[in-house]
Amino acid sequence: MIFHKTPLDGAYIIELEKRGDERGFFARAFCRNEFADHGLATEFVQVNNSLSAEKGTLRGMHYQLAPHAETKLVRCIKGALYDVIIDLREGSKTFGQSYGAELSAENRRMMYVPKGFAHGFITMTDNTEAFYFVDEFYAPEHERGVRYNDPKFEIEWPIKPVVVSDKDKNHVDFDPAIHLK
Incomplete structure (x- = not known):
């Protein structure tokens, strides 16, 4: 795997390192040791x-608050999507910043989304399918969201x-006193 740092601290785009021949290719999509070497989550529960x-x-x-904050590993397995993350970790040097990248069945990239980040995407094709590996169980009482077009984050879809x-349309403008508590 090839780990590319994004402009947001702790987030990565991960590419498969393909080994191929006339039959096609082989590549690892996850290796606990390689993730650990990069200081990333290594145990996924869902x-x-x-x-x-x-x-x-x-x-x-979307995101979940502590103690159920989630790390996500997102991959598009059919079609294409534009994947976006927002750093909502108070005290982070990239707090409030967003980043997006295209994930597709063709490019096989993955987005590594650290705990404390909001995550979302827009589909670029009909019938787009995605897998999300998460390291915490879903906890509805800790679920939160920020509006996809909140001017604070300047997301360029x-x-x-x-x-x-x-639900996604009606989130209020971001306020740390509301969204991070």
């Missing part, structure tokens, strides 16, 4: 799968959202 039927479906920006849930 694998979630989402399918978004329509291009322009926006999901996010590559296409206009077409499908957004009411």
